[in-house]
Amino acid sequence: MKKEIKKQTPILPKAPTGIQGLDQLTGGGLPKGRPTLLCGSAGCGKTLLAMEFLVRGATQFGEPGVFMAFEERIEELAQNFASLGHDLNALVAQKKLAxxxxxxxxxxxxxxxxxxxxxxxxxxxxxxxxxxxxRVVLDTIETLFSGLTNAAILRAELRRLFRWLKDRGVTAIITGERGEATLTRYGLEEYVADCVIMLDHRVSENMSTRRLRIVKYRGSSHGTGEYPFLIDEAGISLLPITSLGLKHPASTERVSSGLPGLDAMMGGLGYYRGSSVLVSGTAGSGKTSLSAHFAAAAAARGERCLWFAFEESANQITRNMRSIGLDLERPVRQGLLRFHAERPTMSGLEMHLVTMHKQVQEFQPRVVIIDPITNFTALGSVLEIKAMLTRLIDYFKQQQITALFTSLNSGGRAEEAPEVGVSSLMDTWLLLRDIESGAERNRVLHLLKSRGMAHSNQVREFLLTDRGVELRNVYLGPSGSLLTGSARGVLEAQEQAQSLVREQEASGRTRALERKRAALEAQVAALRAEYGVEEAELQRGIAQGAARTAMLASDRVEMGRQRQAVVKATLKTLKTK
Amino acid sequence: MKPKPDASSDIDFWKLRLYVAGQTSKSLTAFTNLKRLCEERLQGRYVIEVIDLLKTPQLAEDDQILAIPTLVRKLPVPIRKIIGDLSNTERVLVGLDLQPASDRRTT
Incomplete structure (x- = not known):
């Protein structure tokens, strides 16, 4: 989207409106130096939008503006806009507005x-x-048609006026009442060819929604759908288009779910930052508690968390979470957690979307919780809700906000089908389920999917304790059935007893072994001592033997010598003979 | 233009103001038509003030001028406005609240 704006800037300069969402929709604003036709039925916000264009132009973009009113007196205008926080008289005094x-x-x-x-x-x-x-606003010039009778002159003069506005190089908004078959009652669209924006105010199922549509924008790409907008004390805010493409960044950073046991199921790291998490489950299965853990973990990291509660009031949530040992009041006081509690039936689907956008923009959270999305089913068809959630998820992803949605599965339905049918949009899907066995209902948690990470395929038992949520391993009974609750407790106790016995047995064996080794070692020592004595004696014998041998040898030498002497003497006697 | 000395106090005094934008043919026609009408009907009881908005544009707001030429009857009250080159005398007389047939104050 931003790239497209940059590409177009040299071709068609634009005058930013400063109105949230509208600049995104138009790729930067209204055509600069040209007139734009703003048409719509009575009370749909034409004057407001036009005036906001001027006020924001004067205060934010350094472009003074002229408002020519044909219907409302200056005093009335000033009064009306004072209630929206704009001091027109001050702007007039500063010569920023006429x-x-x-x-x-x-x-x-x-x-x-x-x-x-x-x-x-x-x-x-x-x-x-x-x-x-x-900037110039003419609101609404069609009044001339009811004041003056000569339509031929009027038409010629209007044509001249729009050309004149272009020649003066002012960015103009001309408002017009919607006609029966035409965009405006007197066909102003004939004269203003550059940009036509239509506002609409529709009531369906007792809920009114204002919508904006760009009918035409010469020389520029623009969003073509109908976009709901909101008028409140901060003026107009429009739902920006975020679903133009899947271009959002994907973070490799991980954020803790707030439950070590659950993190462990996702490689010990938790969700990806900016991913969307769906927690679906039947009534009372602990969806809100799981959300509260996530919120508390975000606050503990020092990150802001925005909680949209569509079922309970903020007070009720904090009270209930206190009962499981989670203090959500502290992060609220610290400004890290904000609740936005509202009945879904308060406004239409789009209006909720706009409100959420506005809240997110204001609070700039890193974590958003929507509890539950299923309550929107009262406001629209599954298709509409899915479209809305798609836009919401895209927006969160673009902002790198990790979002957790809870979804209520009513009993009797297929448990793995969340009512709104949004699981394909989600990156991680946790299913909370009640298991009924042994006259008990116990909660278990499945991690049905978690894109882009190794995750556990194990079912965990999900316990709500006064120290928060705990995840336990699930036991399989002898017949292969899942054991939870007290059945698991019994099994756990049995296993504990068995292991105690085993431990005792093992330690007994160890002791016997020790004794054996000690006995052996004593024997070895005794043998070694015996051997020592024998060795000494033997050594002594050997030494004596050697001495004797040496003596015998020397005796023999002496004997030999004597014998030789005898021989020599014999020889001598022979020679003398 | 023949102003009377104590004009404002006289209920039968006519103060007329003609707004023009430069010396266009429509403006000149309007002035000629007005002058002729006044001479015929209001001789000695009127004053015409011609305002050229090209010179004094700020005056346009005060009398809510958008069409040119515009004739404004400032006196007698209430204020009346007639737009156009005043070529349709009948409409002008209706606009000025001067009865064309039974002219009650003709001298």
Whole structure:
């Protein structure tokens, strides 16, 4: 979207309206230096939108503006807009705004001959020159048709007026009442060809919704649908288009679900930041408690969390969460948690969407909780709700807001089908289920899907304790059935007893082994001592033997020597012979 | 233009103001028509003030002028407005509240 704006800027300059959403829709604002036709039925917000264009132009974009009113007096205008927080008189005093009321009353005017509307041109021109206006609003010029009878002159003069506005280079809004078969009652669209915006105010099923549609925008791409808008004390806010494409960034950062046990099921890390999480379950299965943990975890990280409660009041939620040991009042006081509690039937579907956008824009949360989405079913068809949620999810993803939606499954329905049919939009889907066995209802949690991460396929028992939610492993009974609640308790106790016995047995064996080893070691020591004595004795024997041998040897040498002497003597005697 | 000395006090005094934008043919025609009518009907009891909005545009707002030429009857009250070049005399007389047939105050 932003890229497209940049591309177009050199081709068609735009004058930003500063109205939330409208600039996104038009890719930057109204065509600069050209007239725009704003048409719609009575009371749909034409004057307000036009005036906001001027006020924001004067205060935010340094472009003074002229408001030429044909229907409301200056004092009335100033009064009406004071209630919306705009001090028109102050802007007039600062020469940022010029207001001119043109009174056209047929009973006061007699037509006698040829005339033109040069007086109007002069008045407008004078106001523009006086404050250096860049923006002009004519609201609503069609009043001239009821004040003056000569339609031929009027049409010629209107044509001249729009050309004149273009020549002056002012960005103009011309408002017009909606006609029977035409956009405006007197066919102003004939003269204003650059940009036509239509406002609408419809009531369906007792709920009124204002919508805006860009009928035409020459030389620019624009959103083509009908976009709901809201008028409140801060002026107009429009639902921006966010569903133009799947271009949102995907974070690899992970955020804790607030439950170590649940994080562990997702590789110990929790959800991806900016992902959407669906928690579906039957009534009383702990959806809100799970949400509260997530909110508390966000606050503990120092992140802001916005909680849209469509079923309970903020007080009721904090009270109930206190009973499971979760203090949500502290983050509220710290400004980290904000509740927006509202009955879904308060307004239409689109209006909720706009309100949520506005709240998110104001509070800038990193985590959003919507509890529950199923309550919207009273406001529209499944298709409409899905469309709304798609837009909401896209918006959250673009803002990198991690969103948790809860969805109530009514009993009797297929448990894995959340009523609104939005599971395909979600990145992570937790299913809370009641299991009835052994005269008890117990809660279990499944992690049905979690895109982009290894996740546990195990069912966990989900316990609401006074220290918050706890996840427990689920036991399989002898027949392979799931054991929860007290059945699990019994099994756990049995296993504990068994393991105690096993432990005792094991430690007994160890002790016997020790004893054996000690005995063996004593034997070895005794043998070694015995051997030591023997060795010493043997050594002594060996030494004695050696001494004796040595002595024998020396005796033999002596004997030999003596024998040799005998031989030599014999030889001598022989020689002498 | 023949103003009377104590004009404002006289209930039968006519103060007329003609708004024009430059010397256009419509403006000139309007002035000629007005002058002729006044001479015929209101001789000595009227004053015409011509205001050129090209010179004094700020005056356009005060009398709620949008068409040119516009004739404003400032006196006698109430204020009446007639737009156009005043070529349709009958309409002008109706507009000024001057009865065309039974002119009650003709001197």
């Amino acid at each position: 207001l001119d009321f043109v009174r056209v009353e047929r009973s006061e005017i007699e037509e006698a001959g040829e005339y033109d509307l040069e007086g109007l041109f002069i008045r407008l021109g004078h106001s523009i020159d006086r404050i250096g206006a860049k």
